[in-house]
Each structure stands twice: as C-alpha cells, then as structure tokens.
Amino acid sequence: FDITNLDIPEQVLRFYLDSGIEELYPPQVEAIEKGLLDGNNLLAAIPTASGKTLLAELAMLKAISSGGKALYIVPLRALASEKFERFRSFSSINIKSGGVRVGISTGDFESKDERLGFNDIIVATSEKTDSLLRNETSWMQDITTIVVDEVHLLDSANRGPTLEVTLTKLMKLNPGCQIIALSATVGNAYEIADWLKGKLVLSEWRPTRLQEGVYLNGNINFHGSQKRIEARAKDEAVNVVLDTLEEGGQCLVFESSRKNSVSFAKRAGTKVAETLDEPTRKALDELVEGIIENGETEAANELAKCVRNGTAFHHAGLNSAHRRIVEDGFRANKIKVISSTPTLAAGLNLPARRVIIRSYRRYDPNYGMQPIPVLDYKQMAGRAGRPHLDPYGESVLIAKSYNEMTGLFDNYIDADAEDIWSKLGSENALRTHILSTIVNGFATTREGLLEFIEATFFAHQNDTWGIMDVVDECLYFLRNHGMLEGEGTLLPTVLGRLVSTLYIDPLSGAYIVDGLKKAKAENITDMTLLHLICKTPDMRQLYMRSSDYEVINDIIMARSDEFVEIPPRSKEVDYEWFMAEVKTALLVEDWINEKSLDQITKKFNVGEGDVHAFADIAEWLMHATSRLSGLIAPEMSQDISNHVALLEKRIHYGASSDLIELVSIRGIGRVRARKLYDSGLKTVQAIRNSDISTVSELIGPKTARKLFEELAISSGLRPSGSEDGIKSRTMS
C-alpha cells in the first residue's frame, strides 16, 4: 500500500515521503481500511515499533488540516517529552498558516493552561488531562481528535481509574470526537474497542523479526533452532551479553530490582570493557564527565564507573540528567549494555538487538517473589530488534533446568497476554472521581451519577449493582466531610470544589483540614506540617526496614508533641503506618534543612531521583495545604498559614528560610546560594553591591557571570520579554 494513495493533504504526504516512509505496514493498512482517516474510532492493539504512532499522526494531521485540534494522552512525563519532541517536527508542515503548533502540559495541577489551547496538538499525561478537565479548561471542548497511548494501562490499579474516568468525561464532553487508542496486544482488546465504540486492529506483525528463546546450559533455545554461547565469564547472562556484542549488537537486561540492576551493570562491565575500541572509550569518557558534573552522590560515581566500561544501570532512582545521559548514550551506541528495572519496558523507546530477561519474578509485598504477567514479559521481549537497523531481534529468558525451560516456553513465549480489568470499583479509586464528576457538572443527582458510571469501562465489564454500595459510601464520606451538600441533588461545597481542582484525594483533603484545625499555633514545627501531608494517601511512603524501627521509634518519642495527633501506641497496627509516615517526613525535613543529596540518599537508602520525586509530591501537597488553610482561615491562626506558605517554597528549593531570596534567582540552586549567604552576600541587593570577582571566587566565573546578567534583567537594566529573573514554579 503506497502512501501516495492516502486521503491526506499534499503537505503531509510530502513530509512523510521526505522522511523515507513510502509504504504502509500491514496493520497500518488495516487501520486505514477501518476508517482511520474517516473519523472512525479505532483501537490499534499491535506490538511496539509497528507504527502505532504513525497512525495517530496521520489522523491528527488530517483533522488539523480541516480546523481540528488533537489531544495526545500518555501515561508518563518522560513519554510526553518524547512525543512532544517528535511532533515538533510538524512545524514545517504548512497545512495551516504558521505550521502545526504543538504544546506540552507539564505544569502545576491546579491550573487551566488556557494558553496551551493555541496549539493544534497538545501532549499531556492522563493525570494532567484529568486536572485540566477539573479546572474546566475551555479548549478541552474544541478537541476533535483524542489519542490514548498505552490504553491497556486501564488495568493499572493506581493509574487506570483516572484514565478511565478521563476518557468517559471526554466522550461525554465531545461526543463527535474521534478516539484513537493504542495498546499492547492484550487478551480482550475487543472489549476495549467495544467500549470506545471503535473498530479493532489486532495484529502480532512486526517490522523486525522477533525470536524468543530460553537460555539453558550454554545454549539459547528457540523454537526449532539453537545457538551455542561461548563461556567466557562465570555469569551466564554476561556470556549472552558478550555474544551479542560480538555480533555487533547492543543488549538490554531486565532485572527484578534496582540493586540487581546495579550489580549486573558492574559485573558485566569488567568483561565488556575488554571489548571496547579506542574511539568508543573516548566517547564514553565524555559521558563519564557529564555524569560526574551532574551528580552529588556516591551512586553517581558507581554509574560513572560502569559507563566507563560501556555498561549502565537505569532505574527511577537516577536523577533526570543521568537518565538522559544513559538513554542518549545507548541510542548513540556508545553504551553497549543497560541493565534496568522492568519500568523501563513500559516507558521509553530504547530498542536493542537482544533483550535478556534475567528474572521473570518480581517482589510483591503481599506474596513475595511472583512470576510477572505475560503482558509484562511481552513488553520487555518486544524491545528487541531496532527497526531498520537490526536484521532481527532476540529475547532471552534464563532457565536453570529443563523443566523450568519448558515452563517458560509454555507460560510466556507461547502464551497469550492476559485480559485487562477495570480497577475503578474500589472506594479509594471512586472517591476522588465521584467528587470531580459532580463538581464538573457531569452528574447532579445520584441517578445522574449512576448514568455516568454506566458509561465507564468498569460498567462495560461488570454489572454495576455490585458497586452501588461503594458509591454510596463515597457519597456519605464526601457529605460527612463537608465536600457535598443537598439532599435530592448533589451539590459541591466550596471545599469540595477546591479539593477537586487541587487534584488531591478527598481523604487527603479531609486529613489536612482536620489537622489544620487541630494544630495549635504554639506547638507547630516543620515536622507538624510535614507529617500532616505525609499521612495523606497522595503521599508516596518510604518503606520501613528492620534497622529503622528503633531509630524512628526514638524520634517519635522525643518529638511526640510536634504531631497534630497523639501517636498510636506502639503495639497497635497503626503504629507501623505512623512510623513510615514519620520516616517519610524526616526525608523531606532533611531536604529543606539543606542536608546534601549524598547524605539523604545514604541515610534513607534511596536514589537522587527518589528525593526529587518525594519533594515534588510534598510541594504539591503543601501547596494544597496552603490553599485549604486560606479557606478555613477564620478557624485557625494566621501564623499557621504563613508557616505553610513558607514550607511550600522551602520544599520547592530544598532550602532553609534564610535562603529563599537567593534561591529565587534563576540558575542559583541551594548549594551556591548557601555559599553566597555564608560569605555575607545574603540578599539580592548585597550581591548587586558586590563585584563579580568576589562572586566568581565563591561560585565560579561562569555562574557568576550568568548571575549578574540575570540580576541586570530582573532590575530592568536590560529589556527581555517576559523573563523576570525569578524561577517559575512548575511540577516538572
């Protein structure tokens, strides 16, 4: 099927021909035949790298050429950036004056982002889309084309319900809108397609052949063939890696935990290093410099050591600079091996010749080590083979016995992926979505609410009478906590509206309001407020390790009057939770007291990326606390409100209060600000009054120069558009 036969604008056709796309892949042809370009809804359940994104692009561009607007929903922020970068290349397509405009929504949750509406394509995560709907962003109604990437995540307990409710709302809001859903191949794809009233394109076709095999005793066994692997190292997976490199390929290795991914990268590194040529070594040394420059912890040194050897580890504990260096270094074929946790499989587009799945078990807090679902296996294996670059891709599971090997063939390689199931049925999932559904006027009565629920994927799969009790419990909770009022009708209160637009769980809202009312101004410390937000279900919690119990217990004893509530007694079950909350609050406390990242990561046994993630969530919740304190102001002390507002800033910058003025200058982080402050340059004015050589000595000549430029801009000495020299608050 030649793309010149497509019913798309000439400009769009030329764009693709210029980028070397001439013919459609078979599943793409099927999508066209099923009405992709005629505005039909469609679910494309096909493997990664089989051209799903291209389908979405064609439909979006066609719609835009006739005045439409597209929303592209992704599950992760990293994916949002990836898609945004890709779609930006459409700016040269002149299907409308000025070319196609693309925007990305990554700002605070409590915002409308009205300006984003000027774009033709808007990329956003499902949470952000939900939040834009809650804030009644006006351009949402102008959307004509919705793309939902990775729609099989409807099955995820923590993200699925949001995606499901968001889609239901969008379908109600824009009934004529075209929906294009993209999915991995799951068992019941037809069911999702049915729910979306769309045609289904289901295919296992791939542009690059994928061979799935199992390694046992020196051989990789495929269906009908076998490959001998030379034994050069003790570790069998390392031998498979070396074999891949010898054939000129790269390797992705999936491990069950972060710790294992680090130790594998180290172990493989000593052997991989022996295979590197001189130019590659030089290129790797450059990457190492970047890692050291962007790292404040010992973990950064570990990563640097691996990368010098041509290997790397990748997991959510890395900071974003390191993650990027590793990903780009791998794409550029400088880094030969990445060993990662399974999260990478769901995220980025990082294919490799060979994928090794070293562990098909994963730790589950309730059941111990458990085999992963087939879907997860398929997602990992599917990363093998770079389209147009590798002649084929191979995925390799590792078995220890013949029995295990046949089990792996039966249960993974030859198995079909599981069905996916809506997770909307629980009170925890429903509470927040019921509130927002009412606040945004999608339902005004209990009957209306039922009608709304009837339109969800949950109702498509289940009889709804089963969740009526849960719905009523949620309504009771919301009424009881002053978020809803009215008998026959369901009316949101001011508090209910605020909780919905702040994008917090109503249970978090209730905890915070209650805590603020109880708090006594004279007893309040940073810990009081930090513990309050760490107690909410929206906060991510640190795990308790056995070595923590004594330490945390002592801290709770010593600081017991700092909490708004009396700590539970140590024999009670709740005490376990309480300790985890306090431990989490202690991490944030260290962060705002300027403890170094190296100290924090060691003390709490987390990565730099985790510290930033905790700080991000804490900042958002402290912002919510600040807004809620404004609402209940008459019932509490003004001192508390001020304290909360200051903490929000301190969490943003990771700094003590005395530094807030200095860290607000763009380009000045907490470490440099502290150096300036301790040398007597305590305010912006003091820096202005000093000279650049003094400042250079403290923070280096490059940053000093930038700092003075920045200050010149903010004092209006130099004209410069909207730049005001003050960093903007964003969630990203």
Ligand code: ADP
């Ligand atoms: P997916 O979204 O399924 O992972 P993409 O749409 O990103 O896959 O496609 C993967 C790669 O294949 C991209 O580089 C894309 O440009 C290329 N591609 C997609 N469709 C075609 C085609 N019909 N012919 C040639 N290359 C294609």
